[in-house]
Structure formats: C-alpha cells, structure tokens
Amino acid sequence: MGQIKSEIIAVGTELLLGQIANTNAQWISQQLALSGIDVYYHSVVGDNLTRVYEQFLQASKRSDVIIVTGGLGPTDDDLTREAFQRLTKLEMVEHKASMEKIASFFRKQQNKMTPNNKKQARTFAGAEVIKNNVGMAPGMIVTHQGKTWVFLPGVPKEMKPMVTNHVLPALTKRTGEFSIIRSTMLQFIGIGESRLEHELKPIIDQQSNPTIAPLAQDNGVAIRITAKADTSKKAEQLIQQTKTQILDGVGQYCYGVDNETLEEKVFQLLKEKDWTLAAAESLTGGMFSDKLVAIAGASAVFSGGIVCYDTKVKENVLHISPATIREKGTVSEACALEMAANVRKLLDSTVGISFTGVAGPDTIEGQQAGTVYIAIVTKNGNEQAEKFTFAGDRAAVRRKAVIKGYEILFNYLKL
Amino acid sequence: MGQIKSEIIAVGTELLLGQIANTNAQWISQQLALSGIDVYYHSVVGDNLTRVYEQFLQASKRSDVIIVTGGLGPTDDDLTREAFQRLTKLEMVEHKASMEKIASFFRKQQNKMTPNNKKQARTFAGAEVIKNNVGMAPGMIVTHQGKTWVFLPGVPKEMKPMVTNHVLPALTKRTGEFSIIRSTMLQFIGIGESRLEHELKPIIDQQSNPTIAPLAQDNGVAIRITAKADTSKKAEQLIQQTKTQILDGVGQYCYGVDNETLEEKVFQLLKEKDWTLAAAESLTGGMFSDKLVAIAGASAVFSGGIVCYDTKVKENVLHISPATIREKGTVSEACALEMAANVRKLLDSTVGISFTGVAGPDTIEGQQAGTVYIAIVTKNGNEQAEKFTFAGDRAAVRRKAVIKGYEILFNYLKL
Numbered sequence: 001m002g003q004i005k006s007e008i009i010a011v012g013t014e015l016l017l018g019q020i021a022n023t024n025a026q027w028i029s030q031q032l033a034l035s036g037i038d039v040y041y042h043s044v045v046g047d048n049l050t051r052v053y054e055q056f057l058q059a060s061k062r063s064d065v066i067i068v069t070g071g072l073g074p075t076d077d078d079l080t081r082e083a084f085q086r087l088t089k090l091e092m093v094e095h096k097a098s099m100e101k102i103a104s105f106f107r108k109q110q111n112k113m114t115p116n117n118k119k120q121a122r123t124f125a126g127a128e129v130i131k132n133n134v135g136m137a138p139g140m141i142v143t144h145q146g147k148t149w150v151f152l153p154g155v156p157k158e159m160k161p162m163v164t165n166h167v168l169p170a171l172t173k174r175t176g177e178f179s180i181i182r183s184t185m186l187q188f189i190g191i192g193e194s195r196l197e198h199e200l201k202p203i204i205d206q207q208s209n210p211t212i213a214p215l216a217q218d219n220g221v222a223i224r225i226t227a228k229a230d231t232s233k234k235a236e237q238l239i240q241q242t243k244t245q246i247l248d249g250v251g252q253y254c255y256g257v258d259n260e261t262l263e264e265k266v267f268q269l270l271k272e273k274d275w276t277l278a279a280a281e282s283l284t285g286g287m288f289s290d291k292l293v294a295i296a297g298a299s300a301v302f303s304g305g306i307v308c309y310d311t312k313v314k315e316n317v318l319h320i321s322p323a324t325i326r327e328k329g330t331v332s333e334a335c336a337l338e339m340a341a342n343v344r345k346l347l348d349s350t351v352g353i354s355f356t357g358v359a360g361p362d363t364i365e366g367q368q369a370g371t372v373y374i375a376i377v378t379k380n381g382n383e384q385a386e387k388f389t390f391a392g393d394r395a396a397v398r399r400k401a402v403i404k405g406y407e408i409l410f411n412y413l414k415l
Numbered sequence: 416m417g418q419i420k421s422e423i424i425a426v427g428t429e430l431l432l433g434q435i436a437n438t439n440a441q442w443i444s445q446q447l448a449l450s451g452i453d454v455y456y457h458s459v460v461g462d463n464l465t466r467v468y469e470q471f472l473q474a475s476k477r478s479d480v481i482i483v484t485g486g487l488g489p490t491d492d493d494l495t496r497e498a499f500q501r502l503t504k505l506e507m508v509e510h511k512a513s514m515e516k517i518a519s520f521f522r523k524q525q526n527k528m529t530p531n532n533k534k535q536a537r538t539f540a541g542a543e544v545i546k547n548n549v550g551m552a553p554g555m556i557v558t559h560q561g562k563t564w565v566f567l568p569g570v571p572k573e574m575k576p577m578v579t580n581h582v583l584p585a586l587t588k589r590t591g592e593f594s595i596i597r598s599t600m601l602q603f604i605g606i607g608e609s610r611l612e613h614e615l616k617p618i619i620d621q622q623s624n625p626t627i628a629p630l631a632q633d634n635g636v637a638i639r640i641t642a643k644a645d646t647s648k649k650a651e652q653l654i655q656q657t658k659t660q661i662l663d664g665v666g667q668y669c670y671g672v673d674n675e676t677l678e679e680k681v682f683q684l685l686k687e688k689d690w691t692l693a694a695a696e697s698l699t700g701g702m703f704s705d706k707l708v709a710i711a712g713a714s715a716v717f718s719g720g721i722v723c724y725d726t727k728v729k730e731n732v733l734h735i736s737p738a739t740i741r742e743k744g745t746v747s748e749a750c751a752l753e754m755a756a757n758v759r760k761l762l763d764s765t766v767g768i769s770f771t772g773v774a775g776p777d778t779i780e781g782q783q784a785g786t787v788y789i790a791i792v793t794k795n796g797n798e799q800a801e802k803f804t805f806a807g808d809r810a811a812v813r814r815k816a817v818i819k820g821y822e823i824l825f826n827y828l829k830l
Contacts, residue, residue: 013628014630014639015441015444015457016444016454016455016456016457017444017445017448017454017598017641018440018441018442018443018444018445018446018447018448018454019445019639020441021436021437021438021440021441022436022437022440022441022457023436025433025436025437025459026430026433026435026436026437027433028433029430029431029432029433030432030433030434031433032433033432033433038431039431039432039433040431040460040461040466041431041458041459041460041466041470042430042431042437042457042458042459043456043457043458043459044440044456044457044458045455045456046455051455051456055456058473073608073631074608074609074612075608075609075612075629077628108804109607111607111610112610113609114609114610114612114613116609116612116613117609133807134806134807134811155631157811279722281701283708284705284708285701285704285705285707285708285709285713286696286700286701286702286703286704286705286708286720286722287701287705287708288701289700289701289722289724290699290700290701290702290705292700293698293699293700293701293702293722293724293774293813294700294809294810294813296774296775296776296777296809298700298724299724299725302700302724302725303724303725303727303728304721304722304723304724304725304728304732305701305721305722306719306720306721306722306732307694307701307704307708307719307720307721307722308719309704309708309713309714309717309718309719310714310717310718310719310762312718312762312763313718313719313762316761316762316763317719317721317732317761317762346731346732347725347727347728347731347732348727348731359708359711360711361711362711394709394711395709398708398709
C-alpha cells in the first residue's frame with residue numbers, strides 16, 4: 001500500500017479577486033478521496049509567471065501527484081505551460097490532433113483563427129495528452145523526476161470528463177494498490193433531516209465502517225454511506241449491507257441513489273406505467289418541463305407543456321373558464337385544477353400537472369409572494385390540488401414549486 | 416501608497432476531502448479587493464500541526480497580511496493556535512469575556528462544559544480580540560514581526576461579521592493610505608475570446624492601469640476592467656475612459672455590464688419597444704421560457720410558450736401542417752418557421768421564436784445530434800431561420816441553443 005500525497009493548484013487571478021470560488025478543487029478532491037488518494041494542499045495563485053513557477057517548485061518538493069487547473073487558454077494571461085517549462089526545461093511540441101481541432105473549429109465558425117489560438121495545442125514532449133471533448137485546450141499528464149503532473153483546463157465542464165475518464169484511471173494504475181474508499185448517497189424526499197437522523201439513530205450509533213452522514217440538499221435530504229476496505233468488492237459489500245438496513249426503515253422516502261434525480265425517478269415511474277405527462281406552468285415558466293426534457297428519451301413519457309405565464313394564454317390556449325378566473329382568480333385551487341385537466345386533455349396525456357402562484361416580489365390578486373397551487377389530474381379521474389407557501393426570493397419560490405411538483409408526482413406514481 | 420500583499424489560509428481537512436468548497440476565501444477576497452488590498456495566494460491545509468505550521472512559516476516570509484480561517488474550535492483537530500504558537504512562541508492567555516460567554520452558554524443549555532471548550536477562549540497576549548456574536552471562539556488580530564495575522568472561525572456566519580466590522584477597518588487603519596481597486600465587467604456575445612483580444616490588443620498593450628482581461632464565459636465573453644487609484648472617484652473615472660475606448664471598437668457585441676444577463680437585455684429591449692414574445696420550444700423543452708420568467712416583471716413582455724417536445728403537440732396544439740412534417744421533417748427550417756409563426760399567432764404576440772432540433776444522444780429523422788434550427792417571426796412580417804450544429808452532450812446542445820436564441824433576439828432587437 002503505497003499511500004501517495006497529492007495537491008491541487010488552481011491558476012487564475014479571478015479566484016484571488018473572489019469572482020469565483022475554487023469549486024474545481026472541491027470536486028477533484030471528492031474524486032481523489034473516492035480513489036483513496038490523499039490530498040494534502042489546495043493552492044490558488046494568480047496569472048503571474050514567477051508566482052506560478054514558485055508554487056510549482058514548492059509542489060515538486062512536497063507532493064507525488066500535482067494537479068493543476070487553469071491557465072491553459074489562448075491569451076497572454078494563460079501561463080501554466082510557461083511556468084512548468086521554466087521548472088522542468090521540458091520541450092514543447094504542437095499536438096497535431098488538437099491543432100487540427102482548433103483550426104477546424106474556426107473553419108466551421110467561418111472565423112479567422114488568430115495566432116494566439118495555436119498556443120492551446122502546445123503540449124509537453126512525452127506527455128499523455130487528454131482530449132478535450134468540450135473546449136479547445138487538451139489536458140496533459142506529465143511524469144517528471146518521479147512526480148506526476150496533471151494539467152487540466154479551468155472550465156469545469158471541460159475539466160470534469162478528463163478527470164473521470166483519464167486522470168483517475170491513470171493515477172490508480174500508477175499508484176498501485178492502496179486502501180479503497182467507496183461512497184454512495186441515498187436520496188430522500190418528504191422527510192426532514194432531523195427526522196431522518198432520528199429514525200436512523202440506532203444504525204448511525206452502532207456503525208463506524210461504513211460511516212453514515214445525513215446531508216441537507218436542495219431536493220430533500222441525502223444519506224452518505226462511506227466504507228473503507230482493502231478491495232473494492234469488500235467496500236461495496238459493506239455499503240450494500242448498510243443500505244439494506246437503512247431502506248428497511250425509511251425506504252418509502254428514498255427516490256434515488258447517488259446522482260439520480262427526483263425527475264429521473266418520476267421519468268422511470270411514468271415509463272414503467274406507460275403513462276404520459278403534460279404540464280401547465282404559470283409561475284414556474286417552463287422550469288418543470290425543462291428538467292424532464294433534460295433526460296435523454298424524455299419523449300417517451302413527456303408530451304409537452306403550456307407556459308401560460310400570461311392570463312390571456314390561460315384563457316385562450318388552455319381554455320380556463322372565464323368564470324373561474326373572475327370568481328376564484330388565477331392563483332386558486334380551482335384554476336390549478338382546470339389548468340391540469342385542460343393541459344392533459346389538450347396534449348392527450350395520462351397525467352396533467354399544473355403550477356400557478358405568486359413568484360414575487362409583487363403580490364398578485366391580493367395574494368402574497370410565495371403562494372403556490374399545484375394540481376395533478378389523471379385520465380382515470382383522479383384529481384388533487386394543494387396550496388403551498390414557499391419562503392425566499394423569486395428564484396427560490398419558483399425552484400421550490402418545481403421540486404414540490406416532482407415530489408407530488410413521485411408520491412402519486414410510486415403507489 | 417503602501418501596497419500590501421495578503422494571503423488567505425484555510426485550515427480544515429473537510430476542505431481537502433471536498434466536503435465543502437472554500438467559499439470563505441472567495442468572500443474574503445472580494446472584501447479585500449474592494450478595500451484595495453491585493454490577495455496573492457489562497458491555501459488550504461488539513462488539520463495537521465506540522466503542515467499548518469509550515470504553511471504559516473511560508474506565509475510569514477511572503478505576505479504582509481495573513482488571514483487564517485478555521486481551526487479555532489474546541490476539539491483536538493483544531494490546531495491553528497498551536498501552529499501559530501510554534502511559529503511565534505507568543506504566550507497565550509485566557510480571554511475573560513469569551514470564557515464567561517462559553518460558560519454561560521453551557522449553563523443555559525444545562526449541559527456540562529467539557530474541558531476542551533476552554534481552549535476556545537485562549538488568545539495570544541497582545542492580540543486584538545474580535546468578539547464572536549454568533550458562535551463561541553473569538554477572532555484575533557495579532558501583529559508579529561511587522562506582519563499582521565488575522566485569525567477567524569471557519570463558520571461563514573461567524574466569520575463574515577468579524578471581517579466587515581473589525582478586520583477591514585483595522586487593516587485600513589494599519590496600512591495607512593492605500594489604493595482603491597474598482598472593477599467592472601463588460602459582457603459580449605457574437606465574438607470569440609481570441610478575436611476580442613485581437614481587436615483590443617492595441618488598447619490592452621498600452622494599458623497598465625486599468626488592466627483589461629478577457630474571460631471566456633458560458634454566455635459569450637467578458638472583459639474585466641480593473642482600475643487602481645487613491646480615491647474611488649478617480650478609479651471610476653479610469654474605468655469609464657477605458658470602457659468608452661473598448662466600446663468604440665467592439666460595442667456592437669456588448670450586451671451588458673457586470674452581472675447583467677443576455678436575457679435581461681432582451682427583456683429590456685422588448686420592453687422599450689413595447690413588444691411581446693412567445694416561444695415554441697421542442698428540444699429546449701422550456702429552458703428558454705424559464706430564463707425569461709426568472710426576471711421579475713417578465714409578464715410585461717413574455718406571453719408564454721408551448722413546449723412541443725412531442726410531434727403530436729406540434730401538430731395538434733401548434734397546428735404545424737402535416738405536409739411540412741411529412742416532406743421536410745420536424746427538424747427543418749420550414750418547421751421552425753411555422754412553429755415561430757404559429758406560436759406568435761396563437762399567443763397573440765409581436766414576436767415568435769422557435770427551437771427544433773436534435774439534443775441527442777440519438778439521431779432524429781436521420782439528423783445528427785447537435786443539429787438545431789432556430790427561427791423568429793414578427794407580426795410585421797419579418798422572418799428568419801438559421802441552422803446550427805452545436806457540439807457537446809445533450810445538456811450542452813440544449814443550453815447552447817437557448818443562448819443562441821437570446822443572441823438572435825438581441826441582434827434583431829438592438830437594430
């Protein structure tokens with residue numbers, strides 16, 4: 001078991017000005033922890049050649065694996081390559097595939113490539129080049145004087161797939177055997193964090209491996225189970241046992257494992273029943289529909305929706321009766337039920353869901369910001385509507401309404 | 416003008432495990448930048464006495480002001496005091512007011528105070544003690560061998576009021592006169608980062624104050640202008656001059672300043688013209704509409720939309736002609752134009768916009784993932800449609816399509 005020391009260096013003045021948080025270091029640390037690689041330091045240094053060089057020099061003395069994010073772009077501010085070259089005197093070469101990709105990008109855009117873009121295709125001789133499937137600059141893994149250096153772009157969506165698909169497998173191979181940590185998350189909704197912790201207290205108290213930690217989330221609560229073992233098989237067995245114990249107690253609130261989302265669960269439940277869904281969205285303005293369409297294959301269960309933010313659209317497209325609007329208002333149980341029933345019929349679906357309410361900051365029809373009605377109506381005649389009062393600003397009210405909509409569907413469909 | 420160098424050190428293994436992001440460093444950096452204090456480094460080190468000590472030793476050599484967060488709590492893992500004592504040999508004393516507060520807390524809770532809690536009241540002799548109005552451990556400002564050390568709790572709600580009310584005023588006083596830093600961002604779309612830098616190269620090369628830095632963003636590109644001066648008025652004048660120079664060159668691509676979003680700009684332009692907008696969304700599934708509804712007061716310009724993810728909805732609700740679907744397919748310029756025209760009519764709006772395409776991963780009607788048509792049709796008979804090929808996964812294709820839709824509207828409405 002050769003335990004290796006790693007550190008993460010982020011290069012970028014924008015971090016030192018506080019314009020963004022170093023979430024890259026957080027995410028990479030999580031991934032390394034799961035692979036059993038200890039992280040000893042995070043550092044952030046600005047776009048300054050001497051200071052980046054000095055940070056690299058220090059890292060070369062104290063760590064086995066050094067992961068560097070940022071500073072690989074085309075501009076004069078991007079100095080990661082230059083600083084590493086000053087440290088190692090390694091030769092740089094043009095990486096053909098990357099250069100071809102950059103040139104082709106500019107051809108497709110019918111834009112002239114400015115000379116500074118060529119810099120992004122420059123890699124260290126002997127480096128393992130990691131293809132960038134999202135942006136321009138490739139990543140690199142360089143071995144130098146027994147140390148492993150990993151260079152990654154600072155843009156998270158370019159960096160993350162490189163870590164998952166290349167860096168972790170490469171590091172695991174290089175470091176050989178080490179103690180394995182495996183972790184899983186169980187996702188719950190409809191039960192509070194303290195209630196969940198209370199129900200699970202006997203299990204939590206008797207456990208040390210795996211450990212069980214409740215975490216408040218935007219979408220309900222999660223339980224993280226973390227097991228250590230010599231082999232991944234043993235670690236996974238430990239997790240499986242604890243998972244079964246937990247689900248025996250509070251399984252009815254569990255909608256998913258790891259990164260499974262509530263909308264994915266609703267998608268699956270609809271698919272199992274061979275049902276389709278249609279949405280009428282007022283204050284949520286398309287956010288509910290967007291989350292379903294984000295799932296590949298959504299068309300199998302999602303017919304579509306009407307964003308009826310304007311009252312005229314409620315009347316003219318959704319055909320809400322003028323009497324309902326006059327007598328009950330658009331923010332009412334009656335209107336929510338008609339919206340759900342009519343969108344279901346209009347889009348010829350099994351279930352209709354509707355959202356109407358006051359996102360704020362202003363009141364509507366004398367109702368306070370945060371007041372929201374959500375209704376579901378099914379083809380076989382079930383209908384339910386509920387009133388909610390959500391705290392927070394406009395964005396929070398809209399987000400909470402959408403999550404609650406999925407919770408209502410989850411509770412209805414799981415039966 | 417004594418420009419001082421500062422750095423921020425966070426102590427805590429939870430950061431190195433990726434359980435939380437170092438948002439403290441981000442927030443403190445923002446505060447220091449506004450006070451004209453340069454931050455040169457962020458570091459994170461775990462709860463290990465030797466490593467914390469070494470980090471402190473390094474900081475004492477390279478920075479004038481060292482801000483340390485975390486490691487002041489009651490447990491054996493909290494080692495900030497011990498590490499600083501090892502470095503400075505300063506004596507520690509019990510801070511009476513803090514000790515009394517801790518004791519009173521345990522009395523109120525009718526809990527026995529465990530001895531380790533006393534540790535939280537220990538402060539360095541000669542330190543300026545900062546009261547903790549939220550939690551237990553006080554903060555400290557210590558001057559040692561010409562360097563200013565600031566020790567703060569790691570819990571953000573305890574740390575932040577200490578910085579605002581004590582640390583910033585104290586640093587300002589100690590450093591005497593210093594330069595003010597002001598920063599602004601100009602947001603661009605329709606011009607790439609390297610092209611923008613190329614166009615602005617003459618301005619960038621001749622400038623040292625303000626500095627001009629291009630930044631790639633999800634929504635186009637931004638230029639950060641940062642000016643230093645003795646007074647905020649002078650700093651703002653410098654920014655204004657540079658802003659005018661930049662906008663003279665590439666102003667037609669600029670949609671906003673600082674945090675203004677592209678959708679807010681589109682919202683404003685619609686409002687100025689007193690126009691309304693309706694959206695027909697297939698692959699974007701409500702995401703375009705959601706971004707507009709997120710803006711307070713959106714109802715003045717946004718009628719609503721149809722999420723026509725399913726072909727049946729395109730036919731039955733949007734009334735796309737069967738001939739178009741049969742002969743051209745749903746992913747076609749003809750279909751996009753009909754969608755935009757029909758949603759505009761159906762929702763009685765000035766402008767209709769439509770999105771149809773292949774989000775992926777699968778192909779549709781023989782068209783590759785990433786193929787997207789976007790059309791706009793106006794009441795006064797203007798119509799335009801364009802085909803795009805977006806790279807990336809399903810989420811990227813959908814996001815890029817939505818941004819492109821706003822870009823098309825921006826270009827059309829700004830004329």
